[in-house]
Amino acid sequence: MKRTCRLRLLGWVSLLTVGFAASHRAAAQVIDSIPPWIAAQRTIAIDERLATDAGLRVGDRVVLSPEPGNAIGDTVRIGAIVKGRADPSEVARSEYRVRMHLDHLQRLLAYGDRVDRFAMATTGSSASDSVLHAVNAVAFGFRAYPSRDIAVGTSKTFLVVSRFHRAIGMITIVASATFLLCIMLLKVDERRRDVAAMRLMGISRATVVRTVMLESSFVALLGSVVGVGLGFVVSAFVNAHYQTVYRTPLRFAIITPGTVAYAVLLSLVLGIGAGALAARRLARTPPLTLFGR
C-alpha cells in the first residue's frame, strides 16, 4: 500500500545540497521542456532520520510544497534513503534533508535558472589556485573561494568548543594530578613501619628510596593501564550515547596514541615524583621515630 504525506521543505537548505549534485552533472537543464507527466514521476532522496520519523520507505509518494501549510505542491516518489554524513556543523541542528534534482527545486521555488553556489573539483592544490585565479579574473559577478577558507570561516563555532574542551581538560588534569599526588603520598606514608624495619636491618637509604620509587612507579603504571582501559570504555559509551542522541555517525570522543601517551606520562611523572618525595622524607626520618617510639 502506498502512503502519501505532505513533506514540508525548506527550499534554501535543499538548494544548497542539490547545487553540489548539479555541478557534477555540469548542466542547468531547461525546466520548461520537461513534460508535466515526467515531472510528476520525479524522485527525491531523503535522509534516514526523516524516513524513520515520518515512516517513509523507498517507493512511497510524498507531496513537496515550497511553503509550510501550502496545499499546492509536487507529488514525487522517494527514490533513495541516504545516511547522514558525519558533519559536526549539523550535529545540533535537527533539520531533515531532502535531495532533489536542481531543475526540480528551481521550478518548485520559482527560482529560475539560478543557483546559490557551484562547487568545483580540481586535480590538485596548484590547479585549485590557478582555477581560483582564473574564475575571479574572468567570471563577471562571481567570486571563488578555496574550500579551506570556507572551512576556516565556518569552523569558528568548533574552534570555540575546542578551546572550551582544552580548558576543561586542563582543569581536569589539575584535579586528577592533585588527587594522584595525594594518594601516592599517602600510599608511601603508609609504609613507614616497613621503611623503619628496612633501615633497622641495615638497608641503605638509597636502596629504600629506590624500592619505594619502584613500587610507586609500578602502581602508577598499573593505574595508567587501568585508566586507559577505562578511557576506551567511557569513550565508547560517550560515542554510543551522543550518536544516539544526535543521530549522527560522528565520533565525539577519540582516543589517540598521543592522548594515551600524555595520560600515561603524566601519571608516571606524578606517581614517581610523589613516591620519590615521600620516600626521601621517610628515609631521612630516624627508624625509631617511624615506629612511633
Next chain:
Amino acid sequence: MRLHLAALSLKRHASRTLLAMLGVAVSAAMLLDMVMLATGMRESFASLLSSNGFTIRVSPRGTLPFDSEATIGQADAAALAMRAVPGVTDVAPVLGTTIHVLGRPEPVTAFALGIDPAVQGDYQLLEGRDPTAADAVVASDALLRAAAARIGDTLDIAVGFDPQLRTYSGRRRLVVSGRARFTYLSADDRAAALSLGTVQAMGGGDRADRVSLFMVRTAPNVDPELARAAIERAVPRVTALSTAGAIAEAEKRLSYFRQLAFILGAVSLVVGFLLVTTIVTVSVNERIGEIAIMRAIGVSRAHVVQQIVIEGIALSLAGAAAGLVLGVFTAHYLNSILRGFPGLPDAIDFFLLQPPSALRALGLLVASGIAAGIYPSWRAASLPISTTLREEAVG
C-alpha cells in the same frame, strides 16, 4: 575539645592536609562550574527572552524564529487574527533581511530588521529616535563604525544584489535616526532597524505583506501556553512558541553542554568524596592505637566518631570555600571562551553564579565529606580496645 583535637590532628600532617584541601578545592571548583554551566544557559536565555515582555514567538509553520529564510505571507491578516485571540495585548511583526550600505569604498553588508517602532522588542535605543519615519534607520555601533556614519547622516541602502550585473535593487536613501543595542545579536554584529513598511517596500513583490516572525505579548493573568495554542488554531500556517517552549528548544540544541556539566559535576563530586574518604581512612588507620587509648581512658565512642567526622567536615569546608573562589575565577575564564561563539547575543552567559544552586552544590560536597568520615571513624571506634592496644600501642 573535639574541635581542638580535630584541629591538632589535621595540623600534625600539615602538608597532607593542605594537599587534600587543594584536591577538594579543585573538585569543588569543578562542581561549582558545572552547576553554573548547567543552570546558567537556561537562566540567561530565559532572562533574554523575557526581557522585553514578549511571551510568544510566532514563525512560519514547522520552523523556529529566524532558523530559515521562510516568511509568513498575508502578515496583516495574520496579525489581525492574533490580536483577536483572548489575552493577547500586543503583536510585533518583524521582517529580517540583508542590506548593503553603498557609497563606501566597499559596500557594507548588515542584517536589518523591519519592525513596528511602537511595539518592537528587538533593540534598546541608546541615542536618537526610533525609525518612525519611512526614511529613518536605527543602527548598531558596529554598523555605524563600518559605514563611518553618525546620527543624522544619510545612507544609500539596498536590499538586493545581482552578482551577474553587479547591480543593487531596492535602493533607498535613509537617515540614521538613532543608535541602538540589538537584544538578540552580539555587539560585533552590524545591524539596523527600519520601519516594517520600508523593508517590505524595498524588498519588492517578494516581501510585500510578509514577515519573518511575530512577537506576541500576553496579559499578565493569561497562561502563555493557552494563548500559544489559541494562536496556532487561529492561524494554522504558523508555529507559535512560548518562552518556555523556546527555552526547551534551546536546551535541546545545547544539551551537549548540560550533559557535559552533569557528567563532570558528578565526577567532581565522586573525586571529592574519594579524596576525603582516603585522607580520613589513612589518618584513622594511623591513629588506631591512639584511638584505643582514648577509648581505654573512658572517652566515649561517639566522641571519637565526632572528632574524626569533624576532621572530614573541616577538610570539606575549607576545600569548598577555596573552591568557591577558584570556581568563580575559572567560570569567568570558561565563560569568556564560550562567549566567542559567533553571533552570540551579548546578554547570554553560559556560566551564571546563582547563590542557591552554588550553595546546594557545595553543601552536597560537604555532606559527602561528612559521609566519608563516618564509616572509618565508626570502624576504628568499634575495635576491641584491649587487642588494639596490645597490637598498636604496646606491641
